[in-house]
Amino acid sequence: MAVNAPAAPAPARAQEIGGIRRHQWASVLWAAARTPRGAIGLGLASSVVLLAVIGPFVAPYASDALLTLTFAKPSGQFLLGSDFLGRDVLSRLLDGGWVLLIMAACATALGIAGGAAAGISAAYLRGRSDGIIMRAVDVILAFPQLVFALLLLSLLGPKLWLITIAVGFSHAPQVARVLRSATLDISERDFVKAAELQGMRPAKVMTKEILPNLVSPLMVEAGLRLTYSIVIIAGLAFLGFGQPPPAANWGLMINENRIGLPLNPWAVIVPAVLIALLTIGTNTFTDAFARVAIGVDRRPEEAALIEDLGQEVGE
Amino acid sequence: MSQSIAPPIETTAAQRGVRLKVTDLEVRLGESGPDVVSEVSFAVQAGEVLGLVGESGSGKSTVALALLGHARRGLRITSGQVLLDGADLLAMSPDALRAARGARVSYVPQDPSSALNPTLRVGTQLREALQVHAGAVENPRDRVAEVMREVYLDATPEMLRRYPHQLSGGQQQRIALAMAFACRPSLIVLDEPTTGLDVSTQRHVLDTVRGMCRAYGVAAVYVSHDLAVVSGLVSDVAVMYAGRIVEIGRTARLFREPVHPYTRGLIGAVPSPDRAEVLTGIDGQQPRPGRRGAGCSFAARCGYAISDCTTEAPEPVVIAGRSVRCLRAWDIQATHPERPAVASCPPASTEAPTLSVRGVSASYGTTSVLFDVGLDVPPRACVAVVGESGSGKTTLARCAAGLHSNWTGEITFQGTALARAARQRGKDVLQRVQYIFQNPYTSLNPRKTVGQIVDQQLKQFGDLSFRERSARVVQVLEDVSLGRDFLSRYPDQLSGGERQRVAIARALVVEPDLLICDEVTSSLDVSVQAIIVELLRRIQEERQLAMIFITHNLALVRSIAQSAVVLCDGAVAESGSVEQILSRPAPPSTGRLMEDVPKLAGLARPGSGATAAGGRLSEP
Numbered sequence: 001m002a003v004n005a006p007a008a009p010a011p012a013r014a015q016e017i018g019g020i021r022r023h024q025w026a027s028v029l030w031a032a033a034r035t036p037r038g039a040i041g042l043g044l045a046s047s048v049v050l051l052a053v054i055g056p057f058v059a060p061y062a063s064d065a066l067l068t069l070t071f072a073k074p075s076g077q078f079l080l081g082s083d084f085l086g087r088d089v090l091s092r093l094l095d096g097g098w099v100l101l102i103m104a105a106c107a108t109a110l111g112i113a114g115g116a117a118a119g120i121s122a123a124y125l126r127g128r129s130d131g132i133i134m135r136a137v138d139v140i141l142a143f144p145q146l147v148f149a150l151l152l153l154s155l156l157g158p159k160l161w162l163i164t165i166a167v168g169f170s171h172a173p174q175v176a177r178v179l180r181s182a183t184l185d186i187s188e189r190d191f192v193k194a195a196e197l198q199g200m201r202p203a204k205v206m207t208k209e210i211l212p213n214l215v216s217p218l219m220v221e222a223g224l225r226l227t228y229s230i231v232i233i234a235g236l237a238f239l240g241f242g243q244p245p246p247a248a249n250w251g252l253m254i255n256e257n258r259i260g261l262p263l264n265p266w267a268v269i270v271p272a273v274l275i276a277l278l279t280i281g282t283n284t285f286t287d288a289f290a291r292v293a294i295g296v297d298r299r300p301e302e303a304a305l306i307e308d309l310g311q312e313v314g315e
Numbered sequence: 316m317s318q319s320i321a322p323p324i325e326t327t328a329a330q331r332g333v334r335l336k337v338t339d340l341e342v343r344l345g346e347s348g349p350d351v352v353s354e355v356s357f358a359v360q361a362g363e364v365l366g367l368v369g370e371s372g373s374g375k376s377t378v379a380l381a382l383l384g385h386a387r388r389g390l391r392i393t394s395g396q397v398l399l400d401g402a403d404l405l406a407m408s409p410d411a412l413r414a415a416r417g418a419r420v421s422y423v424p425q426d427p428s429s430a431l432n433p434t435l436r437v438g439t440q441l442r443e444a445l446q447v448h449a450g451a452v453e454n455p456r457d458r459v460a461e462v463m464r465e466v467y468l469d470a471t472p473e474m475l476r477r478y479p480h481q482l483s484g485g486q487q488q489r490i491a492l493a494m495a496f497a498c499r500p501s502l503i504v505l506d507e508p509t510t511g512l513d514v515s516t517q518r519h520v521l522d523t524v525r526g527m528c529r530a531y532g533v534a535a536v537y538v539s540h541d542l543a544v545v546s547g548l549v550s551d552v553a554v555m556y557a558g559r560i561v562e563i564g565r566t567a568r569l570f571r572e573p574v575h576p577y578t579r580g581l582i583g584a585v586p587s588p589d590r591a592e593v594l595t596g597i598d599g600q601q602p603r604p605g606r607r608g609a610g611c612s613f614a615a616r617c618g619y620a621i622s623d624c625t626t627e628a629p630e631p632v633v634i635a636g637r638s639v640r641c642l643r644a645w646d647i648q649a650t651h652p653e654r655p656a657v658a659s660c661p662p663a664s665t666e667a668p669t670l671s672v673r674g675v676s677a678s679y680g681t682t683s684v685l686f687d688v689g690l691d692v693p694p695r696a697c698v699a700v701v702g703e704s705g706s707g708k709t710t711l712a713r714c715a716a717g718l719h720s721n722w723t724g725e726i727t728f729q730g731t732a733l734a735r736a737a738r739q740r741g742k743d744v745l746q747r748v749q750y751i752f753q754n755p756y757t758s759l760n761p762r763k764t765v766g767q768i769v770d771q772q773l774k775q776f777g778d779l780s781f782r783e784r785s786a787r788v789v790q791v792l793e794d795v796s797l798g799r800d801f802l803s804r805y806p807d808q809l810s811g812g813e814r815q816r817v818a819i820a821r822a823l824v825v826e827p828d829l830l831i832c833d834e835v836t837s838s839l840d841v842s843v844q845a846i847i848v849e850l851l852r853r854i855q856e857e858r859q860l861a862m863i864f865i866t867h868n869l870a871l872v873r874s875i876a877q878s879a880v881v882l883c884d885g886a887v888a889e890s891g892s893v894e895q896i897l898s899r900p901a902p903p904s905t906g907r908l909m910e911d912v913p914k915l916a917g918l919a920r921p922g923s924g925a926t927a928a929g930g931r932l933s934e935p
Contacts, residue, residue: 193718194821
């Protein structure tokens, strides 16, 4: 009856096989945003991001216009006072965020991509590849992140793209370590062996079979690395490796105005607070995401047990 | 003796009388959630063992834990009584309950390797159990020696100084047993304590439990999904389904003449070592808490169900010496279904074998696990490879599939020698030799739909159009009795049995010549195991496949294979037709494997096997 069925069943449609596309990471993100911790983190980070994005369009003055006395106290005209050259602090704040954010985002993306590629291939290929990749990672890890970036910059000059690459590169080893251990666990599972028995090439096994199971650790790592990127890039700007002086930049502003701290503290405090809020926000949200993701990514057997109890309804 | 927190336990001879009485136990999910377990009542006499059986998810472990006044996270014991020697454990204060646990009621968990503390020596752990209940025992040192003797372990200083990882699985479980018996409790709860052990060790552990309960008048509750294990051990058995006891009564009678359709289903699913029979499982899935509906929970899977069954919840009725929760108990009791015998096996073919293994030795690192193994799989035949855990049977399968490449010797498939590793083999060979993994919970990618999983196999092995591929995918899913609505499901939405069917479909869709099944039913319930074995048998017959069926369960072999190879410590102990191996006296290894396989008491020949062993303690 089965093999020689008189009427062959109609072939499946594409959407039937594909199923309802379940972007699991999107639902986890949403769930994380609805926890108190996640809501606070997301609120903090997104308000700073919003400020940086719409800032250039609503700034009252040009960021490099010399308008008043140096270190003027806040007034009705200049809400946060002026900086060491008499420029409007508020305008410079509104103008100085987006470059930092773009650089941080790019550096994070670079670090995650490079680190994930290294970590996953080390864990999956094992043997000599694992040794070579992980020893290289250890060498890079031996340098403190900031020192490593400084070293590259002092050798090649402070260019924005170079800063981004340097910061991204300095993230890669940590990302590689985390993803290597996550991959070691996944690549032991039988579905990876089943793919190998289909004669699938290693590169395809890694991208098609293993990678989709690493979404949660990847997202957590991305959030964490974003936080570090912001801190390091702002720190480098503070040290003078960033946009050259006339440009507005939160890290640079802290450095430029610290001599006038007693006269107009807002020129230092507000950029510092913005950086702090942004990093606390991204970090808190990442934490919330990780907590939700752990609940979702329980090993399948455990999940099945819990399902047996019907525990999925509570939490 | 001191009258401290726990009453003294001086029982050295069996005491008569009810030790444990459970009435109307109910466990719910959360504060006001659906019931996970309800209307559970039973009693256990001193010196007797009650078996609690059912498929996974039936609530048997939840009941077991409730006997210690404990509920798993998210669950709550909402009503009922657990009377132990007349005192209600559920009504005790937290302090009194803590004092009672370990001293008056103790627990033996499923997995001893995770239950014992890996950083403490076993002697320390045993003494710890006694020290916690100060005053329960006068001389802890002597008691440790005593319980060690009772579980047949040497109470030598070297033994007591060992760490858990220096013991075998069976020894670990004996230590756990010794701990449970150390304070001479009134009740012992055993939660599938032999599941991870091979049959020989399992039997020794069971003998120990039985003997100890008799000797000290302890009441025991033994949770198991394995009916055969239970039938030889327990005096009464309670069958649980969807959180309720559906049938409870004396073991021998209940297994000989089961009344409830669910009990009948479970027993029908147990393979018989004596006769080649078509196994009948129970199709479908147990409803989860909160989705159990108004009527009988089993109605949806029941062959005897009538329309009343879906609306009217059955109350327990006493019939033929047991209590049954079934509306049609009286009608059903009169019928006696028999399992049909498997059609006689085809005569041994003289054609060249599909797969031929010659002189294969394999090792992991420096440890050799296979020694000069040989076997032939004729076309269109199923060969079973049987052995205890550690006998190398899985390694053999992995060598043949190319998953393990550290072997020497020769494996030829359809006349050509196979390369050691899968990646050195041609696509053609990979397609013709398909492998089904033991654990369906890890063999399917959780991020892919069933459709994608099966379709990917076709994509890798050919260049059919999407239309052709999808037609085949749907066809093969129907062949394994999964409809097309499974296409878009993800593995975590499937039960264990359904997952294993998807794995079978994935193997079949590329039309292989040889199917290697590696313990494919060992992680499934016995009712599901029967269905999967029957499915494989039917497919093997219809598609004329050659098949290697790896199992540790000798009883299953009759239902599926025509010939068998018994592996023992990495070498072939015996091979031949199934009939020969199972019926004539054999070398010690097979004999042992056969003897230790627990048989269903009601179905076994009278006076044979586990029932006759009774309470006698036998020492290895």
